[in-house]
Amino acid sequence: MLITPGKLLANINSPDDLKKLDQAQLVQLCEELRHFIIDNVSVYGGHFGASLGVVELTVALHYVFNTPSDQLVWDVGHQAYGHKILTGRRDQFHTNRVYNGISGFPKRKESDYDAFGVGHSSTSVSAALGMAVASKYKNEENKQHIAVIGDGALTGGIAFEGLNHAGVSDSNVLIILNDNCMSIDPNVGALKDYLTDITTSRTYNKLKDDVWNLLGKLSSFGKSAQEIVSKVENGIKSTLLSQSNLFESLNLRYFGPVDGHDVNHLVNIFNDLKNIKGPKILHCVTVKGKGYGPAEKGNATTWHAPGTFDKITGEIFKKVHEKPQPPKYQDVFGHTLVELARKNDKIVGITPAMPSGSSMNIMMKEMPDRAFDVGIAEQHAVTFSAGLATQGLIPFCNIYSSFMQRAYDQVVHDVCIQNLPVNFCLDRAGFAGADGPTHHGAYDIAFFRCIPNIVIASPMDESELRNLMYTAQLPRTELAFSIRYPRGQGVMAQWQTPMEAITIGTGRKIRDGEELAILTIGHIGNYAVTACEALAERGVDVAHYDMRFVKPLDEEMLHEIFSRFKKVVTIEDGCIQGGFGTAILEFMADHNYQAEIKRLGIPDRIVEHGEQIELHRECGFDPDGIVRTVAEMLERVPSQSR
Template sequence: MKSNLLSNIQNPADLRLLTEAELPQVAQELRQFIIDVVSVKEGHLGASLGVIELTIALHYVFNTPDDLLVWDVGHQAYGHKILTERKEIFHTNRQIGGISGFPKRAESIYDTFGVGHSSTSISAALGMAIASKLKGDTNKQHIAVIGDASIASGMAFEGLNHAGVTDANILVVLNDNAIGIDPSVGALKQYLTSVKNGKNPKQNNMIKSLNFDYTGPIDGHDFPALIKELKRLKKIKGPKFLHIVTTKGKGLQQAEENQVKYHAPGKFDAATGEIHLKAEENLPPKYQDVFGLTILDLARKNEKIIGITPAMPSGSSLKFMMDEIPERAFDVGIAEQHAVTLAAGMATQGMIVYCNIYSTFLQRAYDQVIHDVALQNLPVIFCLDRAGLVGEDGATHHGVFDIAYLRAIPNLIIYAPRNEIALQNILYTAQLGLKNPIAIRYPRGRGVLPNWEVENFRQYENIKIGAATCLKTGTKTAILTTGTIGNNVTLALAECNNPETIAHYDFPFIKPLDFKLLNNILTDFNTIITVEDGTINGGFGSAILEFAAANNFNNSIQILGIPDTFIEHGTVDQLQQFCKIDVKSLANLFSYQGK
């Protein structure tokens, strides 16, 4: 092999100085660079390994950053970042103060559009292309790279539908690897498979019928084929569509063979690919597994129970039910709006529907939550995984807005369990005939009860709707918490001075609030501190303030939570420290209050 080529590439201009014959070596070095860093620092692996050749070819053929390249979701953009002036700082990827794991406009001129959720690339690139045309720049290229899982989303089709009736200079590159995080599902996936297998004649091509210049499918790892086609398409005006076939995890055998696990494998051996397993004995369960195992247990006993997830069966642990009762557990693909209205339709027929959507992704179906569920008062059970701060995925993935955006909706119950047993009991209670929809929010990661599996599936308890409880009595200050952040408060109270002066109340129901208990608290305590892992604007603390104002209380009320800013990436502990809701910050505050 020649001397290291990647070491001499700082930006795409350097890349374009190479011959086409040298590009395979660049691909090999770029793959190894990503493997070496991610094996130690963690991050998204398989998606970026699968598009190495495509990434190099796009920057080689097109004049980025003048030509505009938009990545969908962004899991696959590591190679792009390394080739665009971030190679020397790539080791800071997803770490606090480091570069983002996703494309981010504020980070680089090469990141033309910030992404984290899926299916936005076509609309964004089309908007750029129309703007360029209006400004008279008819030579600028606009490229959207989208996966076969993301293109099945409604928004992607909305973009295709519009683009097909414009003369905008847009190229859509479909990266078809038959998998998102979990395997792709649905009729479109079956169609793409048949296209790859040559079973659909070109005249019946659905993309061509939308007025796109369609080519493919071609091997996305074949440099000569890729570059030849990209150069041809560069000369063609109007909407174009290139269908390429790739292998997620390409270049690392284990990542190719186990694409779900190696989407984001954690730390692993760069040479062998073997994942460094973390010791899990005597650890509390993951909240997602509490959900998954509990709904499976309930579904065994109640044939009306249905589970729905938009493309996250493994991440939500609905996969337990999908494996055992597949006829009542549905992965609907990246389609949050459809998932919510599908659940609503089932609820009209008396089914008990658990719709599991990450908190940050439910934002994409807000209209459906309001109009299709709450307005009709259909008792859909929303299970909001990854609520609160999620860590290294950063601002696009933190589930910190759900309390605020759901609390304004009439008819909707909002519940945040303090631990695994509370989550299990509310999942049980929700299927006993609730007359209203309910949103149950719980965090990413593990709970607090190591012996949960011993107690698991004991006699469930029916939770009284709207009830709060006193966890600790006190004489001077009352701490009001909702959800698992209450465990930080419990630990902080054990560390602070004068804990006897501080009371602690758990309000798992954010809506409806326990107004009777809240009235007593405001009567008995002059100082109130609320703590939540959601935004302080419009959240749980705001609800307490509203009640106090409406009932003419003038207590000193301090709200702790996520400040009015987008929180970047870092560990959950680091981000809690930034928001001053970590155990140490709370203990210091409580010690001051206790004086």
């Protein structure tokens, strides 16, 4: 079902068309754009609240600035749906986040209007500043560079690094702070309180508006008049706020806060700011989910990406199953952590701004003094966990696999070099699905495997996840412990099994066989179970081993395997280069075994977005792909394809 755009929106295929509208028509366009997003996401799913919150901001930016020559960088990209629709992708928008469709995030190869590819937070300031410095170097002095960053993303360390550099760069960059008091979950930390102080100081804002108007009136009188007004403005800020202005202290001209939903006022402000050179920041106050009642009044976390829903009633559609369904791995983690923490008072939980996504919120609700949301700050989360470990606590630091990349130095320097017993639970390991390559957890096995003093494990099912978590909290004085598991459901409806310790570095034989051995790590082993059953039906007898640990490997089991089998298939939901299969190859070479090995996993290329099974199929390690690989290695052609 294709969604019909409104009268004005139907004629906008680029920002050039947008500029043909009278400014008075922008309010109507914003309404049409908002309803187009609501109609599409309600039917097809996707990120929701963030894009609704910046409709007016998006329209005003493209109306005033000369994109794509003027370069617009969105942070994270959850809020860029309106931007995509206005920049030539309206008629393709129904394919958003669908396999072979357009990306859910800005993507450079998708459009010239996507100045910088994003997905992880807090990168916009640094990227826009780099573009601004490059323009200055190339004598493109009239070119504008705009970074749109949310208050949640502003907690990321790289954002402060970018702000610190921008203040001394003397480059033409405009930073727009989209302040809605939310990232995915509610924001935490002192910065949130600081922004609230600025936003709610009525006396300050009244006088600030007067100064803003005066600046506009004096702009034609030259630089000296503007400098006088700037000094008056700074005096007002330092006098009326309970603390000095953070942004001004970094040498950034601060303007605002302003109403981020008044499109005409935003247009006027942007026209003024175009004529003010140097680094500056505009503080816009917006409402996440603006214009859709259930999203404005309801749980903002729920409406971040609600799936499909009834746009009239706001009812979010949930699949109804006749039989009990397996839980999500993240929920198994959350409930198991609380179960363990009730019995072990040394256990603490840490997450960088993903309490709902990781299910750390379960522990935060029951044990608020033992579970910490540190904001979008993965580096801090890891080193904070290391500090906790030095004092005898048992930290479970839950970070999405793709976000762990951002804290790699801390894992090496602050955890593993000091040989501290920090437990890492890596959610969304493997393909993340519709979020695409910025969120795929493809690399953690490879980048952890080369670090000393770390255990790397992955459960094949919910019971194994519980057992690994139980093992990780047992007393030890050294070794980090990484447990990786995928996004989505497991395989066990009755998952609350008794927990037992697993000897570190031991695997298990799932199925015996004679012709070939399949070695798997993690949840993807369930595909191998299906493939082995299909092969057995066709008279192909293969063995299946769930290795459980990539580091240390079960060497006793591997000696048995290579003594018996001359053909081996390894399967992992991670990158082939340097991953689990590579570890098996190294073992074979180190012990002078000879066998034909075929490694299945994520190839050495960027795999785009789609449902997980679609991406597994594309890369050849879905059940059918495993069957084909085994048949080819054994030179056996199955009688039929599954």
